[in-house]
Amino acid sequence: MSRADDPQVPGRRRFFASAAGAVAVTAIGPAARAAAAAAASDIEPFWGMHQGGIATPQQAHAYVAAFDLTTAKRADVIGLLRAWTTAAARLTRGLPVAASTDDSGAEPADSGEALGLPARRLTITFGFGADLFIKGDVDRYRLAQSRPEALIDLPRFNGDKLIPERTGGDLCVQACADDPQVAFHAVRQLARLAYSAAKMRWAQAGFVPSYSKQETPRNLMGFKDGTMNVPVNNRALMDQFVWVGAEGGWMRHGSYLVARPIRIALEHWDRMKLGFQEQVVGRHKRSGAPLGREYETDALDLDATDSDGNPRIPENSHARLAAPESNDGAQVLRRPYSYDNGLSFTAERWPPWRQGMEFDAGLLFVCYQRDPRTGFVKIFDKMSKFDMMNQFVTHVGGGLFACPSGAAEGGYIGQTLFEIA
């Protein structure tokens, strides 16, 4: 059947011609969201020394996306970052991506699925992948000289099973909000603004369960996740571990993002006895306390031994290997989310090597640090070799991104990079 005969083709062109006369077109302006935007407690600041979404108290939903640039022109990259900055400043206030005066002859500036919703604490955080600076041997945007030493190529870690289509990217966007559709909406608007300069490479949504603020949320292993973390309200520790200092040049006041979807073999994990699960993690499941202790906030005493002289926190347990004491004091700020992509065909990597349709679910690991060499890489290199949890988890994608400082109103994210080169 030819397309002309296909009853599914309703003749869109004819349609446009008649629509102009027949339809009272409603402009999608900012008015509907203005009232909501006035609820300032719902709004996280966008402009400032640091980008939002790093020290921001963690929102319930995340949508992390990476983009590949398709343009060859440096000016286009700058233009995109300017447009993204303007858009993000509006979106994080609960406004549509652009003010529309008359959409009658145009695509709607905003796709509309967040119209009428308040800001829901939306933050949008931008990062630069190593390929932005030099891709293969090509210095596409005259940025090769500005690539930070800290923006390394991540080593191949033991057990990595990175899927190319879920890995890397020239640019990264982390949108977090207390509503999943608000986070999705934000990335979608940015993708639209990028049509002529970049295309999406991968995207991964995540969520945090709705525990009260006093409780540490549990991940899909059923354990509390986040008991020990860099305290975001401690300026000195944030400066020490999270914010790039004067050593970073144009990256000063920025931070390095490692985002990695980590698949958890839930079917495998669920068949393990509770005692073993707790040995793997190094903490009690219910209370979150270090093994042998009572309370979640009890100190993780790595020297404690049982009556046989064996360490209470096993040598290769997750909590021990991740602890600052095991890593010369290294720390990163974690902002992890659970993820769930339904089922996919999976061959488990461990006995009894089941294969079939299994949960494609786990942890969207997100962390920020001053320098990945002394942060994630330092900590994870050892964990990737020895952590007992590796029997159950597989890193399947993600990447490392340099997130520059925030912007002052009128400026744009990345300006420090492009104006020094």
Added chain:
Amino acid sequence: MSRADDPQVPGRRRFFASAAGAVAVTAIGPAARAAAAAAASDIEPFWGMHQGGIATPQQAHAYVAAFDLTTAKRADVIGLLRAWTTAAARLTRGLPVAASTDDSGAEPADSGEALGLPARRLTITFGFGADLFIKGDVDRYRLAQSRPEALIDLPRFNGDKLIPERTGGDLCVQACADDPQVAFHAVRQLARLAYSAAKMRWAQAGFVPSYSKQETPRNLMGFKDGTMNVPVNNRALMDQFVWVGAEGGWMRHGSYLVARPIRIALEHWDRMKLGFQEQVVGRHKRSGAPLGREYETDALDLDATDSDGNPRIPENSHARLAAPESNDGAQVLRRPYSYDNGLSFTAERWPPWRQGMEFDAGLLFVCYQRDPRTGFVKIFDKMSKFDMMNQFVTHVGGGLFACPSGAAEGGYIGQTLFEIA
């Protein structure tokens, strides 16, 4: 390298031996959730004439999963439904799937990721696919005689692109809650209880944006979705359109579920002018009003014409084709969710036939009805041929499931089926 030499293998068996002596094992009991469960307003009733999750005011998150039975025994199917019923009654009260007295030597009864969370209005709704009754020509469970006439094989609709791995199933579970991890947790526990009798076939999560109760939520097309629907508090209309009556035999007080993930070509839709989008839908984007009207609640006047005599609501618009007036009064109760699976490689079905990594996102269409022949099939057969929206949407999976009545305490879901045969 042999497994014995592999440093990643921590010798799990040795581990268990030492763990028994070394670790104070914490039992995961119901205590932590009991307090939360006392917050009755957070709990949707489980026992009753109708299953929950149908007339229940829509929760913010859904997790729909289908299972294939792997057992050959009728008794195993009954046993599974009994176990699922008991589990669902606990889970919907905010309790772990089973009371654990001592987990030291066993897998934890509950995987734990909802431990300490209240019920979050969780509902769990069970349905039976046609294959439960007869698969190919095989009457596995002596149920062929009991297959309801209404549980038809769905016809192949115009434009269907159903992926086998996302379609069908012997059993279906719809878990809905105001927390995504609570919904996921529920299905995961049911999957664990099914290990010896059934395996998951497909699963799809969905979400509704957090509009106030007075506002109709918007779908990913940016339009309000749900303006016209069967009112769940109108007993007469629910009996007429949603609940199976005396004609249904063992299905009386049940309902038929159609669940279909519908991919939306967002990149394509976003390039359409506002006027055209509104012609496709038949409503204004911002207000939700029928074309040419002012308010969302204004009647959808299918006879209204413009000054040229053309219908204000276009002949092939979505709203017109879906309206009861266009379908001999047919109605279904819709409970749709947005979904987002990140990106996937997609070849668009319409000009300019773009292909590449695009959003795997859209609408998890969910509806309930008294009889699919006079409900979804009646309405969608015409829509699948003529709806202008078909340029932008593709049905990629799902199925039809017979959801029996609710159970009285002590009974089990599906008892009416198994005790008549």
